Structures are given as C-alpha cells and as structure tokens.
Amino acid sequence: MSLKKIIAAAIVSSSAIIAGTASAQTIGFSQVGSEGDWRPAFSANMQETASDYGVDLKFANAQGKQEEQLRAVRAFIAQGVDAIIIAPVVVTGWDQVLQEAKEAEIPVFLVDRDVDVEDKSLYVTRISADFNLEGRLAGAWLAAESLGDCKIVELQGTTGSAPAIERNGGFQAVIDQFPAMEIVATQSGDFTTEGGKRVMEAFIKSTNNLEGICASFAHNDNMQLGAIQAMKEAGLNPGEDVLMVSVDYVPAIMDAIAAGDANASVELRSAVGEFIYPVILDYLENPRELDKWIVIPSDLHTAN
Amino acid sequence: MSSVSQPSTPVWKRISQSRAIWPILALVVILIVDGFISPNFYNIRIVEGRLFGNLIDIVYRAVPTALVALGMAIVIGTKGIDLSVGSIIAISGAIIAWRIQAGDNHVVILAYAVIAGGLCGVWNGTLVAFLGIQPIIATLILMVSGRGVGMLINLIYGGTDPSFESAFLQGLSTGSIGYIPTRILLFIAIFIALWLVVRKTALGLFVESVGGNAAASNLAGINARRIIFVSYVICGVMAGWAGMIMTADTHTSDPVSVALYIELDAILAVVIGGGSLMGGRIYLGMTVIGALVIQALTTSILISGLPPEYNLIIKALVVLFVLLLQSDNARKQIVALFRGKHNE
Structure with missing residues (x-):
C-alpha cells in the first residue's frame, strides 16, 4: 500500500509532448485480449492517443493467451522498439522474457494487472487504476453523504476476483472509521445486471423492504442497474430512499444518475493513454528509478 | 423395515416408494x-x-431454469444432452435487443426469439440425429460459439449499451x-401444452423408447432420428422462451454472462426430478420440482447472510444430500x- 502514489500527470504530459514530438518513439503494446466493454475501449484509446504523443504504436492482441503475449514481446525485442507495454494475461511466467528485454536494454512498462517476478528491476513501473482506491472513494462519498451513519447492503463482484476483493477492502477500510457505518448484508452478483437484480430482490425481502438501509454499494454499475430495477419493482425509490453508489461509470449508469435513480459512480477510466504515454516518454528522455506502481487517478461522478 | 410396515400402512409404503417423495421432501x-x-x-x-x-420469488426466479429443464428432460429422455441452452438464451436475447432497436413490432420480436431458439435446436438436432455426432460434443459447439454469435449480433447495431424498453416483453416477463x-401463468400454460404433447400423444413414449434402446425402437418402426431431432428442437424453443424472459427481465442483452451455467442447473433439475442420464424416462412434473429445489436453495443462500464464498459449497452439499x-x-x-447399532 506504500506504493500508492498519484502523480500529477498533467504536469508531466506537457513536457512529454515536446519530448515526444522531437523524435518519434516506437512502442510495442501487448494487450491481453478484447473481453468485456472496458478492454476494447482501453485498446482503442491507446491506439488513438499514440499519435498525440508522437508515438508509433505497434499493437498486438494476444486473444487471452500468454504464449501469444510472450511471442509478441519477443517480436518487439527483435524489432528493437524503444519501449514495451504489457497488459499481462496472468501474473506468473514473465521472468524469462522480461530478462530478454532487459538484456536488449528495452524498458518494460506494465499496465492494468501486475506480474509476479523475483527481480522487480525487470520492469520500470506499473501504471494502472487502483481498485482499492475506487472502494475507498465510494466509501468516502457515502460517509460524507450520510454523515457517517449508514447501514449498507453490498453487491460484490465475482467471488475471489481481484476487483471484488480490492473494492470491498477499500470500502470496508473507510467505513471502519465510522462506528455507525456498517455493511448489514453482502452477496455476490457476479458483476452482472441479472445477478444484481436477483441479489437485491433477496435483500429486499430479508431486510423487510430495505427498512433502515441507507445505501447500496455495488462493485460495478451493471449490478447496481439490476438492483435499481429490483427496487422499483418492489415499489421502492432508489436514489432517494436508498443512496446508490457503484464503480465503472458506464453510459447506462450516467443515464440512471441523470434520472435520479443512482447517486454516484466511481469511474474506471478506459481513456488512459494520457496517463501512460507521458510516463513512458519522460522515462525514455530521462531514465531513472520510478515507483513500482503509478496509480491512475479515479474520479467519482455524481449528478452535479 | 418395509416388510414390517407393508401390511399395516400400504398407503405410506406407496408414498415412500414413489420417486416423487424425495425431491418434494x-x-x-x-x-x-x-x-x-x-x-x-x-x-x-401485495406490492x-x-x-x-x-415464496413467490422462488417460483418466479425458477421459471427460466424450469423452462430450460423441461426441454432438457426430453433431450435427456433420448439419452442425449444439450449443453448449448445458455448460449441459445444469449442469442435469443441479443436478437430481441437488436430487433427492438431496429423498430420491429414487439409481438413479431417475440416470435423471432422463439424461432431463433428453434433454429438453434435444428442445428443441434441435425448434428446429433443426422450426422451422428455424440450429443455432448455436438451441443458443445454451439455452447462455445453461441455467446460469440450473441456478441456479433450486438455489434451489428454498434451496441455497447444494448438496453431497451418494451412494455409488451417486460409485461410478459416482469x-x-x-x-x-x-411469467408464472405463461409457464403453467407452456407446461400443460408440453405435457399434453408428451403424454397425450405417442411422442413421450417414443422418446423414452428411443432413449431406452434406439436400435430396438428403430426395428419396432419408430423413426429414432426424427424423434431425437424433434427433442432438440423442443429444447431450443424452450431455451428461446427462457431467453425472452431473462432478457426482458433486465431489459438489456448481455450475451457474455446471461444464464451462465444454466445448462448445469437444468441437468441437475432433471436428475433431482428422477431423470436418468442413461435416457429412457421423462418426468416433466418432477423436473419442475427439481428446478424449484435448486431455486429455493439459491434464494436461501442469498437471504442466509453467509459470506458469498460459501455459496457454491453449500449448494454442492445440499445437492449431494438430495x-x-x-x-x-x-x-x-x-x-x-x-x-446395526440398535441390534447391538
């Protein structure tokens, strides 16, 4: 947790644009695949913003296979790119190929997930969002909104998944500061609308129409959207009777917030090129030891 | 023990020896x-x-699983299996969202959803009955590819947010x-219709005889291939209807995760209801009880307040017990x- 350090990317980016345009840098990007809504948007953003920073991006989609990623990284090394970005499929099995990159003196940057390597000097830094921070932001907003007095129902993500564990941990850490804040019911809605609806239906019955419940915290927007439907079908008024806070900030939750059915959502950015490229270009200009984790800031959005 | 109770309470004996008693218990x-x-x-x-x-929730939430399980019961009756039902639900949901965006009449869209399910059944039935591919492999093809087909349909209209409003379809579902x-009333209607088709025509008997011994049935003059083919089509149609209910429930199409693992719940419902994967028997009513057992269990876990980490373990233990x-x-x-203990 000591790694959590948010850099003022804006300051860096202005200098980086100048540095970047001076000489076009070739960067290889090995992406996991294209599952879900978020990752394709993330890939598209990386490709679209590359030219803004004078980067010649070589993009390789690994279709969810690590051997594809290893092959792509070795191809980047053979081409002699200036830097390599990896969004790892899995955390293990990276020592060998990262060693090869190091011997070729090509710096490696991680985005999104982490890798588990003995020698942390094999990569420069990891640039990614912090799921724990997202949980803390949701908790902090709720604490402020409820003045630290709130009984909460929680819709968890897929049991055992990193976002579910981290968002729960961050949220719990904040509400633990307030003796009158408490999670009274928690269940997994598997990150789906259907799951969120099913779980909220059960909560509505087990808590006698959410009596005394002041908030619903969902680990993603889809589950919260399902919960909103369940509450409306039970004649409840989500957003008014119960505070609704979730994570992702997808288009559908923006509509729900505008309509007053939801109150707040923490954005999981897909437009992260503006955070990633400046760090890399700055490093190429001026190689030095960086923190092993650079956190992309998360914003919490409300109706105002 | 049974020899003691036999003369005194024949009614109890009849009940205790009936298969139906255990799932109901x-x-x-x-x-x-x-x-x-x-x-x-x-x-x-009333809200x-x-x-x-x-109690209403259990019946309400059990409807999609029960629909799929009824189709599965017939397929399993032929000694087959259909792993693709979840994917069929995903496809039928994607078609609903797509055609609603395209502005079609919603009654027609309902027909599309059910026909799409039927066509998926035709695909499965052709592979199994006419090409002789083993059911688990034949239906695995659509199971693996079907959700991709659903996502492609979403891509047709560039839908990253394929949600919709439909008073008609949501009326049928919620x-x-x-x-x-x-949805409960419609389920009862569908159940009665299916029961009439299976039990009041020779179809059920044919299915059971094909499942028991396909070669012997063929010799007896039953067109085994046609019976097997029809069973997959029925299963597809049931999944298509379930897809409409699930999609209209959340009024959004989510091919990646809708009805994930529903094929396992459906197979489980058939087995809890007394069906055998070896084929040769169909118990429609008991299959519905099986689906209710599974949903009652799911609902109990949700209201129990236990940490979600225990969900699957508890489900597995109860199923084992049943x-x-x-x-x-x-x-x-x-x-x-x-x-033995008493005698000592």
Whole structure:
C-alpha cells in the first residue's frame, strides 16, 4: 500500500509532448485480449492517443493467451522498439522474457494487472487504476453523504476476483472509521445486471423492504442497474430512499444518475493513454528509478 | 423395515416408494430451514399490484431454469444432452435487443426469439440425429460459439449499451395478471401444452423408447432420428422462451454472462426430478420440482447472510444430500447402519 502514489500527470504530459514530438518513439503494446466493454475501449484509446504523443504504436492482441503475449514481446525485442507495454494475461511466467528485454536494454512498462517476478528491476513501473482506491472513494462519498451513519447492503463482484476483493477492502477500510457505518448484508452478483437484480430482490425481502438501509454499494454499475430495477419493482425509490453508489461509470449508469435513480459512480477510466504515454516518454528522455506502481487517478461522478 | 410396515400402512409404503417423495421432501426441508433463517420468510403481501414475498420469488426466479429443464428432460429422455441452452438464451436475447432497436413490432420480436431458439435446436438436432455426432460434443459447439454469435449480433447495431424498453416483453416477463406474475401463468400454460404433447400423444413414449434402446425402437418402426431431432428442437424453443424472459427481465442483452451455467442447473433439475442420464424416462412434473429445489436453495443462500464464498459449497452439499436421499442403495446403507447399532 506504500506504493500508492498519484502523480500529477498533467504536469508531466506537457513536457512529454515536446519530448515526444522531437523524435518519434516506437512502442510495442501487448494487450491481453478484447473481453468485456472496458478492454476494447482501453485498446482503442491507446491506439488513438499514440499519435498525440508522437508515438508509433505497434499493437498486438494476444486473444487471452500468454504464449501469444510472450511471442509478441519477443517480436518487439527483435524489432528493437524503444519501449514495451504489457497488459499481462496472468501474473506468473514473465521472468524469462522480461530478462530478454532487459538484456536488449528495452524498458518494460506494465499496465492494468501486475506480474509476479523475483527481480522487480525487470520492469520500470506499473501504471494502472487502483481498485482499492475506487472502494475507498465510494466509501468516502457515502460517509460524507450520510454523515457517517449508514447501514449498507453490498453487491460484490465475482467471488475471489481481484476487483471484488480490492473494492470491498477499500470500502470496508473507510467505513471502519465510522462506528455507525456498517455493511448489514453482502452477496455476490457476479458483476452482472441479472445477478444484481436477483441479489437485491433477496435483500429486499430479508431486510423487510430495505427498512433502515441507507445505501447500496455495488462493485460495478451493471449490478447496481439490476438492483435499481429490483427496487422499483418492489415499489421502492432508489436514489432517494436508498443512496446508490457503484464503480465503472458506464453510459447506462450516467443515464440512471441523470434520472435520479443512482447517486454516484466511481469511474474506471478506459481513456488512459494520457496517463501512460507521458510516463513512458519522460522515462525514455530521462531514465531513472520510478515507483513500482503509478496509480491512475479515479474520479467519482455524481449528478452535479 | 418395509416388510414390517407393508401390511399395516400400504398407503405410506406407496408414498415412500414413489420417486416423487424425495425431491418434494428436500424442497419442504429447505423451506422449513428458511423459516428458521429468516422469521418473515413466508410472508406474502401485495406490492405494486402483484404478490410479493420469498415464496413467490422462488417460483418466479425458477421459471427460466424450469423452462430450460423441461426441454432438457426430453433431450435427456433420448439419452442425449444439450449443453448449448445458455448460449441459445444469449442469442435469443441479443436478437430481441437488436430487433427492438431496429423498430420491429414487439409481438413479431417475440416470435423471432422463439424461432431463433428453434433454429438453434435444428442445428443441434441435425448434428446429433443426422450426422451422428455424440450429443455432448455436438451441443458443445454451439455452447462455445453461441455467446460469440450473441456478441456479433450486438455489434451489428454498434451496441455497447444494448438496453431497451418494451412494455409488451417486460409485461410478459416482469408484469402480472391479477396479482400473479405473468411469467408464472405463461409457464403453467407452456407446461400443460408440453405435457399434453408428451403424454397425450405417442411422442413421450417414443422418446423414452428411443432413449431406452434406439436400435430396438428403430426395428419396432419408430423413426429414432426424427424423434431425437424433434427433442432438440423442443429444447431450443424452450431455451428461446427462457431467453425472452431473462432478457426482458433486465431489459438489456448481455450475451457474455446471461444464464451462465444454466445448462448445469437444468441437468441437475432433471436428475433431482428422477431423470436418468442413461435416457429412457421423462418426468416433466418432477423436473419442475427439481428446478424449484435448486431455486429455493439459491434464494436461501442469498437471504442466509453467509459470506458469498460459501455459496457454491453449500449448494454442492445440499445437492449431494438430495441425490443421496434419492439413491435406493444409499438409503439402504444408512438404514442398515442405524439398524446395526440398535441390534447391538
């Protein structure tokens, strides 16, 4: 947790644009695949913003296979790119190929997930969002909104998944500061609308129409959207009777917030090129030891 | 033990030897336990013009699984299996969202959804019945590819947010007629229709005979291939209808995760209801009880307040318990164990 350090990317980016345009840098990007809504948007953003920073991006989609990623990284090394970005499929099995990159003196940057390597000097830094921070932001907003007095129902993500564990941990850490804040019911809605609806239906019955419940915290927007439907079908008024806070900030939750059915959502950015490229270009200009984790800031959005 | 009770209470003997007793007993036990977990579990009141309560929820939520399980029961009756039902639901949901965005009449869209399910069944049936591919492999093809097809359909209209509003379809799924949820009424209608087709025509008998011994049935003049083919089409149509209910429920198409693992719940419902994967029998009514057992269990876990990490373990343990109850061998062993102790 000591790694959590948010850099003022804006300051860096202005200098980086100048540095970047001076000489076009070739960067290889090995992406996991294209599952879900978020990752394709993330890939598209990386490709679209590359030219803004004078980067010649070589993009390789690994279709969810690590051997594809290893092959792509070795191809980047053979081409002699200036830097390599990896969004790892899995955390293990990276020592060998990262060693090869190091011997070729090509710096490696991680985005999104982490890798588990003995020698942390094999990569420069990891640039990614912090799921724990997202949980803390949701908790902090709720604490402020409820003045630290709130009984909460929680819709968890897929049991055992990193976002579910981290968002729960961050949220719990904040509400633990307030003796009158408490999670009274928690269940997994598997990150789906259907799951969120099913779980909220059960909560509505087990808590006698959410009596005394002041908030619903969902680990993603889809589950919260399902919960909103369940509450409306039970004649409840989500957003008014119960505070609704979730994570992702997808288009559908923006509509729900505008309509007053939801109150707040923490954005999981897909437009992260503006955070990633400046760090890399700055490093190429001026190689030095960086923190092993650079956190992309998360914003919490409300109706105002 | 049975020799003692036989002369005195023949009624009890008939009940205890009926297959039906064990799943029903399991359902009753789960519901009794729920009463202890949550004091107001049995409360039913009227909210927003429809019945509202845990018991209603169990029936309401069990409808899609029960629909799929009924189709599965017929397929399993032919000694087959259909792993693709979840993917069929994803495809039918994607088609609904797509055609609603395109502005079609919603009654026509309902027909599209059901026909799409039927066409998926035609695909499966052709592979199994006419090309002779083993059912588990043949339906695995659509199971693996179907969700991709659903995503492609979403891409047709560039839908990253394929949500929709449809008074007609949502009425069928989440609406109610005279306090009773519409989907339950429709389920009863579908069940009766299916029961008539299976039990009041020769179809059920043919399916069971094909499942029992396809070669012998063929010799007896039953066109086994056609019977097997029809069973997959029925299963596809049922999944298509379930897809409409699930998609209209959340009014969004989510091919990646809708009805994930529903094929396993459906197979489980058939087996809890007394069906055999070896084929040769169909118990429609008991399959519905099987689906209710599974849903009652799911609902109980949700209201129990246990950490979600335990969900699957508890489900597995209860299912194991129900299946042990059903097994004649297991029951005899347990009885023998107790009897042995008493004799000592």
